[in-house]
Amino acid sequence: MAFRSRLQNKSGGSSIEQLEIEMCSPSSSPPVPVSPVCTTILPRKLRFASPSRDEDDEGTSGSDDSPFKAKSENSNDSAKTPTTMSISPPYRKVRALRLFDTPATPKTILEHCGPAKEKSSAKALNHLSLAAASDITKRQESLFLKATERPRSLPLHNRALDNVMQQQTANVNPFTPDSLMAHNKKRCRTQIGRENLSNRSLQMFLNSDEDLNNDNEQSTEMHQAPKRLALQDTNISRYKKEFVELSVIGIGEFGMVYQCLNRLDGCIYAIKKSIKPVAGSSFEKQALNEVWAHAVLGKHDNVVRYYSAWAEDNHMLIQNEYCNGGSLQSLLQKRCLVESELRILLLHVAEGLRYIHSNDLVHMDLKSGNIFLTKVPSVHKTVMPPLTKECYETGMDGIYEELSNSEWLITYKIGDLGHVTSVKEPCVEEGDCRYLPKEILEDDFSNLFKADIFALGLTLYEAAGGGPLPKNGQEWHNLRDNKVPDIPTLSREFNDLIKIMTHSDPKKRPSSTSIFNHSVLNSLESKSKAQLSQELTIEKRKNEILLRKLREARKTIKSYEQNAKAHHSHFNSPQKFSDQRCLRSLTRKKHNTPSLNGKLESLRDRNKNVINNFKY
Numbered sequence: 001m002a003f004r005s006r007l008q009n010k011s012g013g014s015s016i017e018q019l020e021i022e023m024c025s026p027s028s029s030p031p032v033p034v035s036p037v038c039t040t041i042l043p044r045k046l047r048f049a050s051p052s053r054d055e056d057d058e059g060t061s062g063s064d065d066s067p068f069k070a071k072s073e074n075s076n077d078s079a080k081t082p083t084t085m086s087i088s089p090p091y092r093k094v095r096a097l098r099l100f101d102t103p104a105t106p107k108t109i110l111e112h113c114g115p116a117k118e119k120s121s122a123k124a125l126n127h128l129s130l131a132a133a134s135d136i137t138k139r140q141e142s143l144f145l146k147a148t149e150r151p152r153s154l155p156l157h158n159r160a161l162d163n164v165m166q167q168q169t170a171n172v173n174p175f176t177p178d179s180l181m182a183h184n185k186k187r188c189r190t191q192i193g194r195e196n197l198s199n200r201s202l203q204m205f206l207n208s209d210e211d212l213n214n215d216n217e218q219s220t221e222m223h224q225a226p227k228r229l230a231l232q233d234t235n236i237s238r239y240k241k242e243f244v245e246l247s248v249i250g251i252g253e254f255g256m257v258y259q260c261l262n263r264l265d266g267c268i269y270a271i272k273k274s275i276k277p278v279a280g281s282s283f284e285k286q287a288l289n290e291v292w293a294h295a296v297l298g299k300h301d302n303v304v305r306y307y308s309a310w311a312e313d314n315h316m317l318i319q320n321e322y323c324n325g326g327s328l329q330s331l332l333q334k335r336c337l338v339e340s341e342l343r344i345l346l347l348h349v350a351e352g353l354r355y356i357h358s359n360d361l362v363h364m365d366l367k368s369g370n371i372f373l374t375k376v377p378s379v380h381k382t383v384m385p386p387l388t389k390e391c392y393e394t395g396m397d398g399i400y401e402e403l404s405n406s407e408w409l410i411t412y413k414i415g416d417l418g419h420v421t422s423v424k425e426p427c428v429e430e431g432d433c434r435y436l437p438k439e440i441l442e443d444d445f446s447n448l449f450k451a452d453i454f455a456l457g458l459t460l461y462e463a464a465g466g467g468p469l470p471k472n473g474q475e476w477h478n479l480r481d482n483k484v485p486d487i488p489t490l491s492r493e494f495n496d497l498i499k500i501m502t503h504s505d506p507k508k509r510p511s512s513t514s515i516f517n518h519s520v521l522n523s524l525e526s527k528s529k530a531q532l533s534q535e536l537t538i539e540k541r542k543n544e545i546l547l548r549k550l551r552e553a554r555k556t557i558k559s560y561e562q563n564a565k566a567h568h569s570h571f572n573s574p575q576k577f578s579d580q581r582c583l584r585s586l587t588r589k590k591h592n593t594p595s596l597n598g599k600l601e602s603l604r605d606r607n608k609n610v611i612n613n614f615k616y
């Protein structure tokens with residue numbers, strides 16, 4: 001759509017069809033009175049789309065190469081035979097099309113996108129049918145190849161026709177449920193062929209699919225995925241335009257991660273930029289893989305959320321949710337987790353894994369470096385008044401601090417989806433060997449779900465204090481041969497859970513669903529979310545009441561103290577002694593003074609109790 005919108009911007013909002021008509025008219029045609037829109041476009045057409053200009057650009061004059069000729073042929077592709085078409089090899093057009101910013105290019109593109117094609121392509125897009133768009137591309141491609149003397153295969157980054165149809169081309173994400181279903185159906189179809197259509201129920205299943213009703217060759221082609229859209233084809237400078245870079249928050253094997261502020265929405269994001277240019281390299285597929293996985297999986301609380309991705313200078317950039325707590329690995333460098341924290345970690349990561357696995361996908365690189373934390377202040381913290389001088393004077397700053405610290409809600413999220421693969425068609429890129437089970441290193445991919453469970457087991461072991469994990473050696477083998485040492489600070493049941501999760505036999509390991517039945521998680525899991533949030537609300541209310549009481553008590557103490565001071569100064573004033581009324585009141589006050597002190601004492605005691613209540 002980039003080219004289209006460029007035209008629309010220049011035209012100040014006129015319709016694309018109008019522009020096409022203007023731009024596609026032969027340069028020799030007399031200038032006609034046109035709207036200001038057309039006048040801005042016509043000079044481009046007259047200057048750059050003339051055959052002479054093409055000649056200059058290409059360094060050849062071959063009339064067969066005339067873009068006008070090609071245009072007239074292509075615009076009537078359904079009516080005319082290809083005999084009058086250019087017989088030049090495709091590379092000329094490839095070059096012409098790749099010069100996206102040269103004035104000749106728009107014309108060339110428009111030639112291939114005549115009104116008829118535009119209409120049909122738009123229709124395809126309106127119906128959100130990638131397959132249809134791909135079909136159009138294919139038909140154009142075959143037409144183009146017919147017109148050439150020697151058809152050549154176009155390399156991935158020099159695909160003139162794909163560029164021509166760039167507006168209508170998009171990658172097919174292999175991880176979406178639709179793609180997985182299509183894959184299944186394809187398999188079913190093949191099986192039916194082999195089984196000689198004997199399975200009636202399967203036939204009925206296929207017949208129920210309207211797309212597969214039409215059993216002709218065309219429909220088969222329609223379902224073939226288009227070629228992968230290369231990163232180079234989507235280079236858009238965007239990082240500097242849309243974001244303010246705040247800091248570098250991490251460096252991994254594959255990418256540098258920056259904390260960035262979006263200029264428009266004012267929110268902070270983590271933008272991961274590939275360290276090396278990936279377009280056209282062997283890492284391109286891996287980079288795209290991460291985007292595909294994020295796009296499908298970024299909608300769960302325990303998976304890092306994905307916002308967008310694009311290519312710039314042949315680098316891949318992925319805009320993700322910024323996790324303000326950093327990675328679990330960086331937390332573990334400071335301290336290990338206690339059992340109550342480990343339970344939360346297990347609960348969250350297992351939830352994330354259950355979600356990933358429910359999509360028939362596996363992470364394949366689960367580790368502390370790829371688990372991120374978000375710390376969100378609960379509602380309470382916002383209600384808490386800021387610490388005043390008084391708080392420090394009265395020694396209550398500690399309590400406030402404690403309360404505010406306990407108000408952070410931590411969520412663990414699975415990130416770095418660069419190794420995600422489908423269990424149905426696994427393409428395993430081995431992750432970090434410290435967390436991989438033996439069977440994966442032996443190329444046994446029959447139980448990929450359980451490889452993630454193994455990695456989670458070792459992550460828990462590391463987080464509990466068993467780390468750093470070995471990369472090789474006897475210790476490495478022990479962790480994979482059912483000899484995981486007990487962590488002394490953990491309960492028996494937690495140690496047992498780690499052992500079963502890291503069992504050498506993948507079948508013995510729990511699944512991301514059955515793990516919730518384990519007693520370690522059972523107590524947490526047996527309570528519904530509603531129940532837990534209700535309990536949380538009750539506890540928050542209790543805290544609120546106690547806080548209010550604490551504040552009231554402080555106020556009362558203060559007012560008594562002020563009264564006491566006033567009385568004291570009154571008592572010491574020599575003037576008052578001369579006054580009879582004063583003497584009378586003094587006698588009364590003298591009587592009251594001990595009881596006032598007593599009251600102050602008892603208030604202090606009560607205050608202490610409130611403070612103790614807070615602590616426990």
Ligand SMILES: Nc1ncnc2c1ncn2[C@@H]1O[C@H](COP(=O)(O)OP(=O)(O)OP(=O)(O)O)[C@@H](O)[C@H]1O
Pocket residue numbers: 249250251252253254255256257270272304320321322323324326327369370372415416418
């Ligand atoms: N969403 C995020 N929020 C906060 N920090 C992040 C985020 N994503 C990544 N980081 C930081 O950047 C580091 C590297 O990120 P990431 O793991 O995605 O890169 P990588 O190159 O794929 O790493 P590797 O392949 O070595 O695991 C992380 O360890 C973390 O410190």
Ligand SMILES: [Mg+2]
Pocket residue numbers: 252253369370416
């Ligand atoms: Mg990582």
